[in-house]
Amino acid sequence: MEKSVIRDPGFYVMVGIGLAVMFIAPVMLDLFTIMQFTQYVVLSVFALSLGYIWGFGGILSFGQAAFFGLGAYTFAVASINMGSTTIPMVLAFIIPTIFGAALGYFMFYGRLSDVYLGVVTLVVALIFWKLINHTAGPEYSIGKARLGGFNGIPSIPTLHIPGDTGAWLDPAQMFQVFMAILIIIYIALRFLIASDFGRVSIGIRENETRASLLGYDVRLQKVIVFAIGGGIAGLAGAMWATYQSFIDPNSVSMEMSAKALVWVMAGGVGTLAGPIIGCILLQWLTLKLGTVDVVNSIAVLGAIMMVLVLALPKGIVPTAKMLAMNGWTLWNRRPNRDAVTRKAVKHE
Amino acid sequence: MDYTLVIALEMVRAIAWLVLLSSGLAIIFGMMRIINFAHGEFLMLGGYTVVISTGHGVNEWVAMLVLAPIVVGIFGVIVERLVIQRLYGRILDSLLATWGLSMLMIGGVTMIFGNSVTGVATPLGGMSIGAYQVPRYNFVLIFAAIALLLIIWAVLKFTKAGLIARATMQNPDMSEALGIPTRWVYMATFGIGSAVTGFAGALLAPMTGVVPTMGVNFIAQSFITVITGGASIITGTLAAAGLLGSISQGMTFLTGPVYGDAALLLAALVLLRLLPQGITGRIFKKSL
Numbered sequence: 001m002e003k004s005v006i007r008d009p010g011f012y013v014m015v016g017i018g019l020a021v022m023f024i025a026p027v028m029l030d031l032f033t034i035m036q037f038t039q040y041v042v043l044s045v046f047a048l049s050l051g052y053i054w055g056f057g058g059i060l061s062f063g064q065a066a067f068f069g070l071g072a073y074t075f076a077v078a079s080i081n082m083g084s085t086t087i088p089m090v091l092a093f094i095i096p097t098i099f100g101a102a103l104g105y106f107m108f109y110g111r112l113s114d115v116y117l118g119v120v121t122l123v124v125a126l127i128f129w130k131l132i133n134h135t136a137g138p139e140y141s142i143g144k145a146r147l148g149g150f151n152g153i154p155s156i157p158t159l160h161i162p163g164d165t166g167a168w169l170d171p172a173q174m175f176q177v178f179m180a181i182l183i184i185i186y187i188a189l190r191f192l193i194a195s196d197f198g199r200v201s202i203g204i205r206e207n208e209t210r211a212s213l214l215g216y217d218v219r220l221q222k223v224i225v226f227a228i229g230g231g232i233a234g235l236a237g238a239m240w241a242t243y244q245s246f247i248d249p250n251s252v253s254m255e256m257s258a259k260a261l262v263w264v265m266a267g268g269v270g271t272l273a274g275p276i277i278g279c280i281l282l283q284w285l286t287l288k289l290g291t292v293d294v295v296n297s298i299a300v301l302g303a304i305m306m307v308l309v310l311a312l313p314k315g316i317v318p319t320a321k322m323l324a325m326n327g328w329t330l331w332n333r334r335p336n337r338d339a340v341t342r343k344a345v346k347h348e
Numbered sequence: 349m350d351y352t353l354v355i356a357l358e359m360v361r362a363i364a365w366l367v368l369l370s371s372g373l374a375i376i377f378g379m380m381r382i383i384n385f386a387h388g389e390f391l392m393l394g395g396y397t398v399v400i401s402t403g404h405g406v407n408e409w410v411a412m413l414v415l416a417p418i419v420v421g422i423f424g425v426i427v428e429r430l431v432i433q434r435l436y437g438r439i440l441d442s443l444l445a446t447w448g449l450s451m452l453m454i455g456g457v458t459m460i461f462g463n464s465v466t467g468v469a470t471p472l473g474g475m476s477i478g479a480y481q482v483p484r485y486n487f488v489l490i491f492a493a494i495a496l497l498l499i500i501w502a503v504l505k506f507t508k509a510g511l512i513a514r515a516t517m518q519n520p521d522m523s524e525a526l527g528i529p530t531r532w533v534y535m536a537t538f539g540i541g542s543a544v545t546g547f548a549g550a551l552l553a554p555m556t557g558v559v560p561t562m563g564v565n566f567i568a569q570s571f572i573t574v575i576t577g578g579a580s581i582i583t584g585t586l587a588a589a590g591l592l593g594s595i596s597q598g599m600t601f602l603t604g605p606v607y608g609d610a611a612l613l614l615a616a617l618v619l620l621r622l623l624p625q626g627i628t629g630r631i632f633k634k635s636l
Binding site (some may be wrong): 016060062104106107111112113114115116118119120123124126131147254255258261265296297298299300301302303304305306307308309310313 | 377381382383385431434435439440441443445447448451452453454455456458494507543564567568571575586609610615616617618620621622624625
């Protein structure tokens with residue numbers, strides 16, 4: 001990530017593919033496929049949130065679903081109460097960001113080590129899940145919205161054009177809006193990572209002690225990174241809520257957090273394209289396996305997770321990049337170098 | 349008077365419960381600095397061992413006290429050989445791998461036994477304190493927690509194996525240099541930790557029934573207890589369980605069980621902000 005965004009061809013490829021899909025897919029594909037794609041887009045935003053804080057901030061959150069669920073519930077409650085969806089969408093970003101900052105304050109200003117961090121984030125999501133599950137009674141309602149406990153919140157409004165509550169988006173338009181959000185977040189994160197702020201976070205990821213000896217406030221930096229990740233996850237949650245027009249405690253479950261981890265691991269930690277690719281690939285695989293109906297999906301997810309850790313710790317994108325690089329250098333060397341220099345290169 | 353006694357008993361039971369839940373995890377964490385994310389499923393496996401063996405006519409006490417620890421202990425050793433030993437020095441990867449294992453176990457057990465709760469009859473029945481009815485089984489839990497801590501303490505303090513374990517805990521490199529095969533020590537640790545967890549799971553089975561997803565309900569409590577306790581196995585577990593058990597039980601009395609867990613977490617967060625290495629990271633540093 002040291003090279004600037006403007007000069008990185010991968011950046012243009014990703015944005016190009018994104019724009020192409022955004023404009024061509026609604027014309028080419030039928031409605032059902034578009035709605036499938038919408039799901040991938042929403043979950044990709046979720047995957048990006050974890051991919052950013054893990055890959056570029058060195059913060060491994062085992063409870064990213066807490067933010068996803070918080071965003072989803074914020075959006076659901078706010079939009080049902082307000083009748084509009086524009087401000088709830090903004091709230092679904094802001095409230096998880098604030099929550100992330102508060103939780104981050106406790107964790108990073110306490111200088112918790114990696115293991116402790118993992119456990120605390122996991123437990124936060126778990127307790128959030130438990131609390132939400134217990135809100136089934138009618139006494140648990142915020143304004144007009146009943147939280148519904150394990151039954152979830154039904155009939156969440158569909159997105160509409162800002163300012164005009166009657167102008168609902170049809171599925172194809174919703175797909176395009178979500179795709180635009182994904183592209184904007186991708187670009188924003190790329191520029192954030194390439195900025196001074198982003199470089200400092202990467203420095204902290206590489207060596208925390210050195211970064212703090214150079215005078216950077218490691219704790220504050222980590223809190224900000226964690227809060228941004230929380231906000232993006234919250235936004236993804238809101239998109240999820242309006243896409244399904246329904247939300248239940250499963251969105252906060254451990255399975256949801258684990259899925260995000262598996263996507264990022266599979267795609268590759270330390271890339272932004274990786275989490276997106278990992279998410280689409282594995283969601284598609286889950287869909288295919290779901291139709292087989294012999295094996296339990298949780299067991300498959302767990303098995304994939306173990307195999308990834310043991311066999312492919314770097315993930316798809318970095319591995320592919322490395323292979324491509326090796327191929328490229330081999331290809332370049334062949335014609336214009338004699339045997340002697342090749343030998344010398346080999347000995348390096 | 350009776351009411352105070354009942355509440356006091358409930359407090360002690362809550363603490364004993366936390367001690368039982370988290371001892372196995374604390375042994376593994378104290379020695380290896382690894383949190384076994386499949387801890388809840390190891391408990392579940394202990395519970396299922398009791399259900400299956402009592403179903404085949406084995407005496408329930410034998411199933412709880414002997415079979416469950418052995419089965420889960422052996423399972424733990426297998427897991428250590430196949431997975432954990434490849435990930436020493438990669439702490440985060442070991443967390444991810446054990447989490448994968450946890451989901452694999454939930455899915456696997458669901459496929460075999462189905463997703464329904466199997467009950468186990470609570471042994472011993474109840475007794476009355478004044479106007480209140482209290483299950484006698486509570487005393488079994490309290491006694492088991494005390495006995496467990498005493499045994500761990502005695503083993504660590506007075507046996508050769510305990511000496512080796514303490515040495516490895518304090519300085520693995522130096523122990524290795526002195527000829528202690530630390531990899532085998534870690535394997536044994538993981539096995540013993542798993543056996544203790546299996547024992548706890550077996551004791552829980554009559555109170556909660558067993559279901560493949562039961563682990564989720566206990567891991568929050570056990571993880572929090574272990575990390576607030578810090579690296580010392582006995583003092584840490586006891587201090588954290590005492591503190592958090594009374595807080596959550598107090599909260600449960602005031603508002604009901606839902607907020608008990610939330611209070612547990614909040615207390616732990618504040619505590620970790622003040623003592624990032626857990627209670628025994630600052631106070632009682634040299635204790636076991």
